[in-house]
Amino acid sequence: MRATGFWPRLSVFVRSFMIQGSWNYRTMLGGGFAFAMLPFLRRLHRDDPEAFSASLQRHAEHFNAHPYLAGLALGAACRMEEEGKDPEEIIRFKRVVRGPLGGLGDALVWVGWRPATVLAALVLALAGASPAVTVVFFLVLYNAGHLALRAWSFRVGLVRGSQVGDSLRPLSAQAGRLAAAGVFLLGGVLGLVLHQGWVMGEWALMVLCATGGVWGLWLGGLVGKGGWKWSIWGTSMAIGLVLFFGWMG
Amino acid sequence: MALDGTSVGQVMVSRPLVAGVLAGWIVGDPVLGLLIGGILEIYFISVFPVGGSEFPEGGPPAVVAVATGAAVPEAGGIPAGIALGVLVGFLWSWVGSGSVRILRRVNGRMVPDPSRREVSPGRIVWAHLGAVALDFGRGFFLSAGGLVFGVWLARTLGGFWPLEMAGTLGLLAVGASLPAGAFVRSLGGWRRRAVFFGIGLTGFLLGSALA
Numbered sequence: 001m002r003a004t005g006f007w008p009r010l011s012v013f014v015r016s017f018m019i020q021g022s023w024n025y026r027t028m029l030g031g032g033f034a035f036a037m038l039p040f041l042r043r044l045h046r047d048d049p050e051a052f053s054a055s056l057q058r059h060a061e062h063f064n065a066h067p068y069l070a071g072l073a074l075g076a077a078c079r080m081e082e083e084g085k086d087p088e089e090i091i092r093f094k095r096v097v098r099g100p101l102g103g104l105g106d107a108l109v110w111v112g113w114r115p116a117t118v119l120a121a122l123v124l125a126l127a128g129a130s131p132a133v134t135v136v137f138f139l140v141l142y143n144a145g146h147l148a149l150r151a152w153s154f155r156v157g158l159v160r161g162s163q164v165g166d167s168l169r170p171l172s173a174q175a176g177r178l179a180a181a182g183v184f185l186l187g188g189v190l191g192l193v194l195h196q197g198w199v200m201g202e203w204a205l206m207v208l209c210a211t212g213g214v215w216g217l218w219l220g221g222l223v224g225k226g227g228w229k230w231s232i233w234g235t236s237m238a239i240g241l242v243l244f245f246g247w248m249g
Numbered sequence: 250m251a252l253d254g255t256s257v258g259q260v261m262v263s264r265p266l267v268a269g270v271l272a273g274w275i276v277g278d279p280v281l282g283l284l285i286g287g288i289l290e291i292y293f294i295s296v297f298p299v300g301g302s303e304f305p306e307g308g309p310p311a312v313v314a315v316a317t318g319a320a321v322p323e324a325g326g327i328p329a330g331i332a333l334g335v336l337v338g339f340l341w342s343w344v345g346s347g348s349v350r351i352l353r354r355v356n357g358r359m360v361p362d363p364s365r366r367e368v369s370p371g372r373i374v375w376a377h378l379g380a381v382a383l384d385f386g387r388g389f390f391l392s393a394g395g396l397v398f399g400v401w402l403a404r405t406l407g408g409f410w411p412l413e414m415a416g417t418l419g420l421l422a423v424g425a426s427l428p429a430g431a432f433v434r435s436l437g438g439w440r441r442r443a444v445f446f447g448i449g450l451t452g453f454l455l456g457s458a459l460a
Contacts, residue, residue, distance in 0.1 A: 021256045022380035024357035025301055031360035035377040038370060053369075060361060060368045067259055102299075110297040111435060114261070118294070121266060122287055123456070131270045131279040142261050179436045180448050186429055187449035189291070191456025193422055202415040212423035220295075220430020221442070227431025228295050232305070232339050235292070235424030239336045242420070246411035 004043045004082060011039040012078060013154050016071045027062045029070060033077075034060035040078050055081060058091055065098050066105020068149045073097050075157020076164055083161065093162050104171055109149070112178030117142040119185035126192035250308040251388020255298070255349070256381050263308030265289035265338070272315035281327065282315045285334045289314065291425040292339075295432035301353075306345025309392040314338030317399030321407035328417035329410030330403070335421060337399040344395070348387050356380045 019032035037059045045052035065073055073094060080090050121138035129137070156167045190213070197206040220227040253263040261267060266286040273282015289311055296304045318334030325333075359376040361367035412420070433445055 017259075018257045018377075018381060020259075021384070022356045022360050022377045023255060024353050024360055024380075026357040026362070027360055028301065030363070031356075031373065031377055031380075034368065034373045038373060042370070056370065056373065057363050057366070057368045060363045060373060106297060106299050110299065115294055115432065118264065118266060118290055122290065125283055125287060126456075131273060131283040134283060135267050135270045138264070138266060139261065146260065180445065183433055183436065183445040183449040184452035186294075186432065187452025187454075188456035190429070190449075191453040191458075194453075195457050197415070197419070200415045202419075205415050205419050209419035209423055212419075213426040216423055216426030217430035217433075220427040220432075221434045222430075223427070224431055224434040225295075227434070228292060228305075228428040231292060231424050231427035231431075232342075234427070235421065236336055236339050238420055238424065239332050242332070242412060243406055243409055246409035247406070 004040055004078075008040040008043040009078060009158065012036050012074055013071065013151075015039070016067075016074055016150065016154065019070050019074075020067050027060065028064040029067075030060050030063050033063045033070070033074070036074055037077065041081065044081055054087065058087055061091070061094075063094055063098055065101035066109060068109055068146060069101040069105040069153050071150050071154035072157040072164055072168075073101060075154045075159075076161050077157075079158055079161035085162075089162070097164070100168060104168060104175070107175040108171055108178065109146075112175045112182065113145050114142065116178050116182040116185060117145070119182055119189055123185055123188045123192065126189065126196070250312065251306070251345075251391065252381065252384055254306060254308055256384045265293060265307045265311035265314075268308045268311035269315050272312040273319075276316060276319040278315075278319055281318050281330060281334075284331055285314050285318050285338065286311050288331070288335055288421050288425065289338050289342075292428055293342075295428045295435055297435070303346050303350060305339075305342030306349060306391075307342065309388055309395065310338045310341035310345055312392055313341045313395030313399045316396050317403045320400040320403035321410075322404060325403075325407035325410050328412055328414045329407050331421070332410055332412070332417050333403050333407060334399075337395070337402060341391070341395045341399075345391055348391055352380075352384060352387055355383065 015036035019029055019036055021035070022031035023029060024031070034056055038056070041052055041055045045055060059077065076093065077090060080093065117138055120141065121134050124137055125134040156164055160167060194210065197209065223230055250263050250268055253259060253261070269282040269286020269289065270279050271282070273279035289307065293305060293307055298304050314334040314337050317337040318330035321330040321333055359379055361369070361372040361376060433442060433449065436442065436445055
């Protein structure tokens with residue numbers, strides 16, 4: 001095993017923040033992965049240009065993962081390269097982890113953490129917080145989890161190398177809890193919005209909107225994934241129609 | 250802000266809520282920014298940028314939406330600003346999505362192909378930083394074009410919005426309920442959703458009671 005030291009590893013971690021910079025349909029994160037590994041590989045193979053070129057080649061191949069958990073694959077790849085593992089084993093490892101790192105990261109962050117923190121901020125805003133407090137609250141809360149996840153995943157990869165499977169299991173349970181928190185906060189947002197309607201004193205309109213809202217929730221539950229497309233087009237059409245009638249007088 | 254969406258950091262300054270408030274400060278009305286950003290946020294709550302999927306962009310369109318809302322003439326009032334801002338935000342989120350698709354295709358031509366042995370340190374760095382720079386330029390032109398279009402639309406149609414504040418927010422709330430339902434649906438099967446329904450209902454009752 002050949003140690004590279006602290007700075008090349010830190011450089012890989014810092015570069016992992018822009019791993020999606022050259023995201024494309026052919027190699028997906030491949031270019032970003034090689035870009036992040038570059039300082040580490042240069043240092044590791046400083047006396048062997050051919051080994052450097054070969055290692056850069058294999059890390060530029062197709063790869064995909066959730067950007068926050070890609071650090072785990074980066075850390076593990078650093079460790080495996082340092083240990084001088086067989087290149088085929090490193091390629092195989094990256095192929096095996098890309099699915100779980102993508103699926104788990106999506107469930108944990110995009111479906112769990114992000115909606116939960118956004119909705120918590122909206123609850124705060126509806127409860128009367130100023131725009132500044134709302135935004136600062138969201139950014140601090142979200143990024144506390146975001147940065148902790150990035151640092152954790154890179155460290156786990158570095159420490160465990162290819163044996164990272166067990167470390168990922170507890171994260172799936174967290175994804176479920178975060179989703180539950182998100183739904184709870186969504187309910188809170190709906191309750192607060194309804195209260196705003198109550199305060200405005202437009203009873204008939206409020207009943208109409210509440211009925212429409214219940215139908216919308218039900219329809220959204222039926223449509224599922226593409227629900228946001230329907231709502232965006234439907235609302236755009238409705239705004240357009242109201243504008244047209246306003247223009248007609 | 251466009252860079253934060255995918256290319257660099259993803260610290261969520263590109264979320265409509267944050268971008269909306271920041272744009273609100275710039276135009277002198279952060280509350281309008283919070284309103285429009287918060288509404289767009291609910292509409293985009295069930296949008297997950299999974300894998301290579303296409304999704305509406307949030308950051309630059311939220312800035313354009315708030316600028317549009319602020320540009321509505323006084324005769325139109327705040328409800329017209331919110332309605333037109335949200336409408337332009339929706340339209341521009343699709344334009345943003347299309348520009349991201351084109352950028353990703355261009356990136357595919359720029360990054361070296363390992364199967365053709367094109368990989369070298371210089372090409373990796375050039376392609377990667379070049380792609381980030383292109384994304385920056387894309388965000389700049391997307392925002393600039395949106396601002397011109399949004400301000401023109403606000404000044405042309407802003408005076409024709411007939412609904413008051415309650416009607417405007419009611420219309421947008423009904424529309425936003427659909428992605429909220431889709432969000433709950435995305436969390437799992439019927440049994441799990443039934444549990445989530447109970448959790449959401451508890452939150453709803455607490456929210457209405459404590460307000």
